[in-house]
Amino acid sequence: xxxxxxxxxxxxxxxxxxxxxxxxxxxxxxxxxxxxxxxxxxxxxxxxxxxxxxxxxxxxxxxxxxxxxxxxxxxxxxxxxxxxxxxxxxxxxxxxx
Numbered sequence: 001x002x003x004x005x006x007x008x009x010x011x012x013x014x015x016x017x018x019x020x021x022x023x024x025x026x027x028x029x030x031x032x033x034x035x036x037x038x039x040x041x042x043x044x045x046x047x048x049x050x051x052x053x054x055x056x057x058x059x060x061x062x063x064x065x066x067x068x069x070x071x072x073x074x075x076x077x078x079x080x081x082x083x084x085x086x087x088x089x090x091x092x093x094x095x096x097x
Contacts, residue, residue: 010068011037018072024080036079040072047071 012030015037019026028036044067 007038007041008034010065011035011041013037014040014065014068014072017069018076021069021073022076022080026076026080036075037068037072039075040070041068042071043074044068044071047074 011034015033015035018036018040019028019033047070048067
């Protein structure tokens with residue numbers, strides 16, 4: 001039970017830090033911010049495991065706070081790109097040549 005509470009607290013902190021780091025307006029509430037941080041922990045744990053060989057040795061595990069923030073920034077940037085693409089009216093130019 002305590003580990004679930006700790007996961008939610010780390011998720012909230014990582015989500016808030018990611019939202020502060022990534023520029024732009026993110027209209028999401030507390031639950032979405034917590035989910036952003038938890039998803040960031042999963043992504044950060046996967047990336048750190050791939051970089052350090054930890055997936056081979058220990059298996060997959062969630063990242064610490066730094067890895068969670070890095071992962072949450074990645075998840076938030078991808079989310080913002082996909083949301084911007086959905087908001088584009090059909091036939092509008094995307095600014096690419």
